[in-house]
Amino acid sequence: MRKLYIKLIxxxxxxxxxxxxxxxxxxxxxxLLTIVNMVRDEHYVELENENIQKINYxxxxxxxxxxxxxxxxxxxxxxxxxxxxxxxIVVAGGIHITTSYETVPKDAFDVLCIGAAEGTxxxxxxxxxxxxxxxxxxxxxxxxxxxxxxxxxxxxKKGEYLYCNVVHTSRGCPFRCDFCYNSAKAHHxxxxxxxxxxxxxxxxxxxxxxxxxxxxxxNPKWTKQFLRVITPxxxxxxxxxxxNAAYDDELLDLMKKSGCQSLFIxxxxxxxxxxxxxxxxxxxxxxxxxxxxxxxxxxxxxxxSFVFGLDGDTPETFRTTLDWIVKNKIETVTSxxxxxxxxxxxxxxMKAEGRITTNDLSLYNTAHVVYKxxxxxKRELYRGYLQIYKDIYSVKNIFRxxxxxxxxxxxxFMFNFLYRKYGKFTDMLCQKITYERIGLIAEKISGCI
Numbered sequence: 001m002r003k004l005y006i007k008l009i010x011x012x013x014x015x016x017x018x019x020x021x022x023x024x025x026x027x028x029x030x031x032l033l034t035i036v037n038m039v040r041d042e043h044y045v046e047l048e049n050e051n052i053q054k055i056n057y058x059x060x061x062x063x064x065x066x067x068x069x070x071x072x073x074x075x076x077x078x079x080x081x082x083x084x085x086x087x088x089i090v091v092a093g094g095i096h097i098t099t100s101y102e103t104v105p106k107d108a109f110d111v112l113c114i115g116a117a118e119g120t121x122x123x124x125x126x127x128x129x130x131x132x133x134x135x136x137x138x139x140x141x142x143x144x145x146x147x148x149x150x151x152x153x154x155x156x157k158k159g160e161y162l163y164c165n166v167v168h169t170s171r172g173c174p175f176r177c178d179f180c181y182n183s184a185k186a187h188h189x190x191x192x193x194x195x196x197x198x199x200x201x202x203x204x205x206x207x208x209x210x211x212x213x214x215x216x217x218x219n220p221k222w223t224k225q226f227l228r229v230i231t232p233x234x235x236x237x238x239x240x241x242x243x244n245a246a247y248d249d250e251l252l253d254l255m256k257k258s259g260c261q262s263l264f265i266x267x268x269x270x271x272x273x274x275x276x277x278x279x280x281x282x283x284x285x286x287x288x289x290x291x292x293x294x295x296x297x298x299x300x301x302x303x304x305s306f307v308f309g310l311d312g313d314t315p316e317t318f319r320t321t322l323d324w325i326v327k328n329k330i331e332t333v334t335s336x337x338x339x340x341x342x343x344x345x346x347x348x349x350m351k352a353e354g355r356i357t358t359n360d361l362s363l364y365n366t367a368h369v370v371y372k373x374x375x376x377x378k379r380e381l382y383r384g385y386l387q388i389y390k391d392i393y394s395v396k397n398i399f400r401x402x403x404x405x406x407x408x409x410x411x412x413f414m415f416n417f418l419y420r421k422y423g424k425f426t427d428m429l430c431q432k433i434t435y436e437r438i439g440l441i442a443e444k445i446s447g448c449i
Contacts, residue, residue: 001129004043007061008032011072011079012050016367018389020423024051025435027166027210031094032067033151035117039125040152052160055079060086063128065121066109067094070341071365077108084110089133091124093117099181100343101136103361115139116171118149142188143171150196153203159434162442165206169197169226173214175242177266178345179307179338189215191222194229201235208443211239218242220251227254238303240264246291252298261411262301262331265291270324274312292328299405301331301412307366308385309338314375318384322391329401331412332420333392336366337385338373393420414442 010029029049036045048055064083068076073096080090093113097104101112111133113120119139127133148171156164172189173180201209216239217223230237236259243265245251255263268274272285295302306321325333340347340356341364350356355372363370367385369378376384391397398416403409418426430438 004062004125004128006039006043006045006063006065007059008035008045008047008065009055009079010049010051010067011075013069013072014362014365016365017386021427022162022419022423022430022435025160025162025430027163027212028156028161029067030151030166030168030212031117032065033153033155034149035065035121036155037149037152038117038121043125047155057082061088063125064088064090066090066092068092068096069094070096070361071363073104074362077105080109089128093120095181099341103342110135112136116143118143118147143190145191145193148192148196150200150203153200159436162430162435162439163210164436165204165208166210166212167197167200167204168192168213169211169216170213170218174218175215178349179340181341181344189218191219194226197226198229201230201233207235209235209237211237213240216241217245217251220245220248224251224254227258231258235259236261238262238264243267243288243291246294247287249294252294256298256300260300261408262303263295264303264305266305268305268307269310269313269317270321271310271312271317274310289328296329296404299407301403301408303332303334304330305334305336307336307338309369309373309381311374313373315380315384318388322388325392326397326400329403331401331403332415335385335389337369337381339364339366340371395421
């Protein structure tokens with residue numbers, strides 16, 4: 001069989017109001033880099049991330065693979081149209097295709113790849129070479145840990161990303177919150193083999209690692225074993241976990257001992273009725289402060305995620321949440337407008353209730369109100385979403401939230417001022433001296449290496 005020319009594309013995301021160019025250059029697309037590693041020994045492969053470079057429409061690949069999230073689907077369809085006119089076969093995959101392929105226009109792509117690339121791409125290539133290509137390919141069964149392919153880290157070009165030191169230890173999440181993509185049946189949770197994760201840590205060649213799992217501690221037994229293995233490596237790391245991890249003292253102690261600097265946690269809301277309304281069973285709001293104290297007592301920072309517009313929320317929710325964030329000295333906050341992603345339980349419920357107000361999927365990026373809120377108007381929700389970001393990152397509140405642990409203050413102030421408060425200025429610096437160098441400087445200032 002002849003050697004194919006495969007082009008992989010990450011469509012450009014639409015920035016939210018608070019985002020700068022740093023967001024676009026934050027980290028490489030590991031999903032596409034995984035496909036690179038799967039096919040590059042036998043075929044010529046190229047990767048173009050539209051967030052950081054223009055797509056080259058002059059060439060004519062045999063296969064174009066596009067990674068699709070819900071908000072980039074319209075853009076992905078336009079990209080596909082241009083290549084299909086040239087006679088290229090366009091394959092669409094990614095989290096949105098897997099979760100809700102029914103929302104994809106039937107004539108937008110030649111092939112839909114549903115599920116893990118490891119269980120679909122080799123068959124797609126085989127069928128293309130044998131003129132027997134099918135319109136839909138399913139990964140027939142959940143992957144095991146040893147079937148997960150490492151990303152091709154050596155394929156990255158230097159200077160393009162703020163952080164190339166991103167590693168995943170698992171796929172999916174064991175919980176099924178109504179508003180999350182992982183609530184869809186198509187997604188499964190599995191841990192990778194520890195030796196493979198260690199190989200990836202070695203490949204990124206950094207003493208600071210960002211574990212980008214949906215839930216780093218989804219299997220506490222595996223996580224504890226892994227933390228014991230990496231402790232002698234003397235790395236610094238951050239990860240996303242569900243809040244139940246904060247109630248496991250052994251786990252927190254191992255996190256601290258192995259170099260944990262910060263944890264991203266989906267608190268979602270401080271309102272009990274708001275949380276219970278989306279079946280986030282692991283979150284008990286009356287225990288939030290206990291969890292925060294347990295994490296902070298070990299000198300670990302918290303990046304708290306909040307979702308506004310849940311059915312229990314009112315205009316007062318924004319002030320209540322802000323006061324709670326300041327009181328508990330939450331180091332970093334990521335906020336979102338509730339977004340009913342197609343394929344989730346939340347979308348199905350709102351659709352049945354007649355509350356979905358637009359089918360323009362480019363607006364489904366957690367920065368637009370695409371449904372009818374219950375406890376406030378759409379205008380109140382959007383204005384509150386914008387204002388709480390400004391209030392959290394006001395100079396006064398940055399100092400009021402200053403961590404008690406002195407060893408993390410440099411990292412705290414750097415992130416709050418240079419990324420959140422004055423991100424546009426930092427982005428200009430990145431453009432002049434490369435995003436990678438700014439990332440390395442940030443690690444040194446914050447004591448990561």
